[in-house]
Amino acid sequence: MKSVTLKDVAKAAGVSYATVSRALSGSHQIGSDTRERIIKLCDEMGYTTNYVARSMVTKRTGLIGLVVPSIDNQFMSELAYYAEMSARGHGYNIMLCNSGPDLKQEKTVVKLLLSRQVDGILIVPQSPKTYENIRAYTDQVPTVFLSENLRDQPQSYVAVDNSRGTYIGTKYLYELGHRDILYFGRRHTTTHQFRAEGYIRACQELGLTPRFFNSEFTRSSINNGYQLAKELFAKPIDYSAIFASTDSNALGVLKAADDARISIPGQLSLIGFDNISSTALPRIELTTMEQPKRDMAVQAVDMLRDKIENGTQGYVHQILLPTLIKRSTCRDLYTS
Template sequence: MSTIKDVAARAGVSFTTVSHVLNGTRPVSESARARVQQAVADLGYFPSAVARSLKTSETHIIGVLVPNVTNPFFAELTRGVEDCAHQAGYSVFLCNCDDNPGRQSRYLQTLVERRVDGMLLASAGGAESLPHGWAAYGMPSVIVDRRMPGVEADLVRIDNQAGARLAVEHLLSLGHRKIACISGPESFEVSNSREGGWRQALLAAGIAPESSWLERGDFSSSSGYAAGRRLFERNEVSAVFASNDLMALGVLRAAAECGLAVPSAVSVIGFDGIDLGAYSFPALTTVGYSIRKLGERAASMLMQRIESPTHATQELVLAPELMLRESTAAVRHY
């Protein structure tokens, strides 16, 4: 691989002249500039980003850590982050933590060692998943989607409890009274907030939810399918609120296998608003906020944090909206 000294030797100039030509830091004669540019082309030389970062303390790279890259929510989130980062002149280093706090900790250590300018973290764990001495790094960081207790950083998230209430209130407005909830893992704040919104909406309508109306999954389609099968085999509810769209898609499959037409026999509503939900059959009614815009907002917040690292931390809470499609309808009375 060619070096800046190789370029200088071929062009017949000093390596500082090459640096001035490449970085535009000082006027250089047209003759010298032309020889340097020709030497760069002949040798296929690329400036070292590592060397430049050591000199300027900037890499123009941000790290993005997500729990599960196969989940469409995080794929769409990352796309929004990348769009915003690209416009600001940053590249993205994507890390898939696979919902493993240990892997997340190792990735965070690697990103620090790579001298990225900042990190956007959709956490796979709490503060215990951070490397030892994390606070001492002073890395500009934004947490998205899942709060990390004990971690001082900017946060951008959806109002999960309000979104769950909105979903259940929609079902209540259609006459449903026996409404199940498929929640996520108990260890996730997102799960507890969405389950709490389900309970709040029912209690506000004078309905005490039965314990058998609550099932748990892991935010995957397969877990939603299994939970849906259990609910439908008990034949107790007329509607299901799934705590994310992937589980709701699993519920649609379970309903079909159990001979229950959606939405005439049972209504199903999800949470997140992934693009895929618009193309299921029937199209999935859900609540959410544009995931791509969520990524853009989070990346923009990170750019601000990189530029102003000493500013007070902030929390941005985005209000979800009902996305009315085909999987919910008025309850059928017999």
């Protein structure tokens, strides 16, 4: 099997190699009719640009690596979608890698991206250990971390104010009359530590006692939330509201509540965090704290492009504000 080359296209079109090259680069040195005829012929013959050869001249591949812990997590897949759309709009293609829960695998995929000569890397880290784990590699290529607060780490990142999100959500439940609010889910990563801190701060200011039902699972998922909620609902319910650390956990709570014939919001109010698309579906309509996924992805891509195209040094911390999305899973105790 032989790849179609520019010389093959030039021969078929009856023009020079340079004319074909100009047509594909959008040069104004040739007429529009000639350009359209050549582009149509390229399509018919199955010609594709040799980016390996081009990168040897430009010193760029036009590739951005995107590393996420679990693409089957709906929040991650939506974030990846917006990152891909933003990158494509600026002439870059995305190489998506799933790092899984294993730090060794995370390092492996970062090494893979460097071996493919990506121009930069966007990475949603697995844990606080990620930064030291891959520092030797990210020091070699422009890198922006995404969706994780790194506190004072000297790394560029775009994230949401997770602490502010749980603080707002807890105050909202308080305004609805709830005084026994249970925090449900993970506390392993920096992101989830911030979320727990925001909940604690709101409780302290409102005179409430913080209450936790923690998950030992290393990742959020509907099934993990469901299994944890089944364990929770096997005990007496002495709280009126649950603040789930993620929407995936909240959806698991909804499923377990349905099994246990616990009415939400009739008997128990529920709020999540992320605003993944499925939370807005009928019969779910989950109240949640929205992470601005599109804005996060766009700003991360722009930050990375600045490093790639302008050689910008140093680091930037960009923290975006979450938004409370009110739906149907929280009950107002004052009007009931």
